[in-house]
Amino acid sequence: MRDPSPSSPPAPDGEGPPRRRSRRRAGIVSAVVLVLLAALATGAAVYFTGRPIPAPLWVQTRIEARIASALPQARVDFGAMEFVVDEGWRPRVRLQDIFVTTPEGDEIVSFNEFKASLSMRSLLRGMAQPRAISLSGVVANLRRGADGRVSLSAGAGIAPPEREAATLPQLIGQIDEVLAAPRYPPSAQSSCAR
Incomplete structure (x- = not known):
């Protein structure tokens, strides 16, 4: 049978040696820090939404x-x-x-x-x-020339016309063709990934 040494007083009930107490404290502190970080992340997500x-x-x-x-x-x-x-x-x-x-x-x-x-x-x-x-x-400019042709240019500057046609319905048809074109050609998708 072992004799408790007189230099180390017995630990109070529920507490083990000093090593166990420090591990328990570290575990509790870690859990509290994780809960606070999770609460902070949730609060930030709700605030910024x-x-x-x-x-x-x-x-x-x-x-x-x-x-x-x-x-x-x-x-x-x-x-x-x-x-x-x-x-x-x-x-x-x-x-x-x-x-x-x-x-x-x-x-x-x-x-x-x-x-x-x-x-x-x-x-x-x-x-x-x-x-x-x-x-x-x-901003877009729609112009009719002296010969009756219509042209469309974007912006208020001096850029050349983007589209020209003999009549307004033909010009609208050209715009419809551009808007109906596929959204992303295969080469454009790979360049967006960079």
Whole structure:
């Protein structure tokens, strides 16, 4: 039989040696920290759902650089960029005051707002693939020449006409053909993934 040493007093009931107590405390502290982190994440998700979050300047700069490399013949500038996560975890991007100009500064097209809802599944794979795109405040000029031909150009600048036709119904038919074209050719899908 072992004799308890007189130098170590017996532990009170429910507590073991000092090692067990420190493990128990560490376990309790870890559990409390995990619960607090989960509560914080849930609160942030509820708070930010449906509210616009301004994009940081470095994100805007990076997107402008990517657009510039994809469209070297045009320059795209925008005023504000916001992210919104809607109910059901549907992410959206909104750009305001968009101007597309030539490298010399002549306006090609401008519009007030660009909205794109993004596919969450694609975002989780590291790709930004839009599900729907909406433009508002697009400026377009419809002109009839002296010979009766009609032309449509986007923007208020000096850009050449985008579409020309002998009659207005023919011009509308051309626009319908463009809008009825497939949304994403296979080569465009792979370039969006970068």
